[in-house]
Amino acid sequence: MGGSRRANLRLLLFCAPALIVYFVFKLIPAVSGIGYAMTDWNGLSQDYSFVLFDNFIAVFSDTYFWRSVWFTLKYVAVMVVVANVIALLLAVAIESRRRAKGVYRTIFYMPNMISMVIGGYMWMFIFTQVLYYMADNWGLTFLDHSWIGDPHYSFIAIIIVASWSTVGYLMIIYMAALQGVPADLLEAAQLAGANSRQCFFRVTLPMILPAVTICIFWTLNSGFQVFDVIYALTGGGPGRATQSVAMNIYEEAFRGNIRYGYATAKSTILFVIVMVITLIQLKVMKSREAEL
Amino acid sequence: MKRKRRISGAIVHTLLIIAALFWLAPLLLALMNSFKTNGELLTNVMSLPTELNFENYERTLDKMNYFRSLGNTVLLSGVSVTLIILFSSVAGWKLCRTKTRLSKFIFGLFVFSMLIPFSSIMIPLYRVVLALKLKNSLLGLALVYAGLGVSMAVFLYHGFVKGIPAELEEAAQMDGCSQLQVFRYMVFPLLKPITATVCITNVLWVWNDFLLPLIVISDSRKYTLLLSTNTLFGQYSSDWTAILSALIIAALPVIVFYALFQKQILKGISEGALKG
Incomplete structure (x- = not known):
């Protein structure tokens, strides 16, 4: 017993630096956030009172918040499909080539290195200047839309920029998985008379399923927290038409009328959503592993 | 055919x-x-x-105070990543080598918190920053990044240490080396591959992070590259040549970094993703 106490003491000593910063900047905010969510605190005044679940009840009738939730859900659903399909197509196409694999990989991954804020502003130039030029001078009139001002088109614009930025990341994971598919397995399938589509859906796809799971949940997780790309492109506008949950919280807490308690109640709801998704992910991956 | x-x-x-x-x-x-x-x-x-x-x-080099913002960003990323590596390598190693209920608990705590999304803690985190008088302090912000980044890094180090046999460390301890010496001279060099992964993923994260500096830094002398680009965009929204040149020089450092370390970056990304 004395030995294990000494071991624990040593453990604490070695973990102390990590534990201290972790407690101060992550755990305490996470726990105190739930506490703040039950107050009517405005972030400035010293006195505030506990209102228990009033904030949560108010959130339920907050149309702007639920609109931002709906927008985020739409964004996440489209991104999960679009980004993953493009990434997988690119990965398969690049892996099927004998030469220039490295060049393509470099090009498609590059946007992921650049911040979405910078990438977003570069695309802003395309949406507000280049596309009009192409519509006027090259006769491509289908490009002649208010890409930033019209909520319908700005949603498409946001998806384009977000895909441009994240597809490379997903593609790298898919490529790593594709390289793990044994070549003799594919050869055997080909000898057995399978065409390339059958080979892909019957052999390759089942083999890379773990990577598909990782990528889908990564897109889900980062999608629910989307902020940068929308901030750069539309700022959540026009009005609040393209506001995501993270933006809605940011605005509530740091712009205009500061309602900290209320904003933390929203944060808590976001936390619960993301946590449920992650727990489902862990469960799915565990059962997959058990199958293999 | x-x-x-x-x-x-x-x-x-x-x-x-x-x-x-x-x-x-x-x-x-x-x-x-x-x-x-x-x-x-x-x-x-x-x-x-x-x-x-x-x-x-x-024009833009001057307007966005490019070199100052670049220096701020380098300082911020450098200090943050150094802290993350120092803190989490030793913690991950010790957590893996100690087999007690406490070590399991602490490790579980780190892993659990990887689920907490940043946007759900940003408001109370801002309170902590104000209370500790870290607003507008780049070193303070680096501490915040350390706090947010250690859990993932501890997890990665923990996993890597599992694959290293403990016998050598025990032998060295018999010979009278202190634990810190064992770690410093024996274990840490062996952790190099995972340190590279942790370093790369965290440099990219801190370098490209926008929301946290947006909240914590309001003094324009402390602006990071992204913040000064953002401000420039707000001020000269119709002066496209100024904006585009600003975007190019703001993207340039990461592109150079990418060109230099492409192999390690791509390897680190896929490893970090598949393990994390």
Whole structure:
């Protein structure tokens, strides 16, 4: 017993630096956030009172918040499909080539290195200047839309920029998985008379399923927290038409009328959503592993 | 059959080239137009610049205080990542080597908190920053990044240490080395591959993070590259040549970093993702 106490003491000593910063900047905010969510605190005044679940009840009738939730859900659903399909197509196409694999990989991954804020502003130039030029001078009139001002088109614009930025990341994971598919397995399938589509859906796809799971949940997780790309492109506008949950919280807490308690109640709801998704992910991956 | 395959190969190749051009378009268009005058840009955004004039760059270097913002970003990322590596390597190692209920609990705590999304803690975190008087302090912000980053890094180090046999460390301890010495001279060098992964993923994260500096830093002398680019965009929203040149120089450091360490970055990314 004395030995294990000494071991624990040593453990604490070695973990102390990590534990201290972790407690101060992550755990305490996470726990105190739930506490703040039950107050009517405005972030400035010293006195505030506990209102228990009033904030949560108010959130339920907050149309702007639920609109931002709906927008985020739409964004996440489209991104999960679009980004993953493009990434997988690119990965398969690049892996099927004998030469220039490295060049393509470099090009498609590059946007992921650049911040979405910078990438977003570069695309802003395309949406507000280049596309009009192409519509006027090259006769491509289908490009002649208010890409930033019209909520319908700005949603498409946001998806384009977000895909441009994240597809490379997903593609790298898919490529790593594709390289793990044994070549003799594919050869055997080909000898057995399978065409390339059958080979892909019957052999390759089942083999890379773990990577598909990782990528889908990564897109889900980062999608629910989307902020940068929308901030750069539309700022959540026009009005609040393209506001995501993270933006809605940011605005509530740091712009205009500061309602900290209320904003933390929203944060808590976001936390619960993301946590449920992650727990489902862990469960799915565990059962997959058990199958293999 | 063979001919069919060759044709489909050609189609795939053509599509790949088109996709690659699409992917490069924003960078190329920004670069191309950053050398023009505003008049030239407005008449034709698709033409090559008539001459390479760096006047826009001179303007924006000055306007966005480029070198100061760059220095701030380097300092911020450097200190944050150093802290993350120092704190989490020793913690991950010790957590893996100690087999008690407490070690399991602490490890579980780190892993659990990886689920907490940043946007759900940003408001109370801002309170902590204010209370500790860290607002507008780059070193303070580095501490915050350390706090947010250690859990993932501890998890990665913990996993890596599992694969290293403990016998050597025990033998060295018998010979009278202190635990810190064992770690410093024996274990840490062995952790190099995972340290590289932790370093790369965290440098990229801190370098490209926007929301946290946006909240914590309001003093323009402490601006990171992204913050000063953002401010410039707000101030000169119709002066496209200024904005585009600013975007190019803001993206330049990461592109150089990418060119230098591409292999390690791509390896680190896929490893970090598949393990994390």
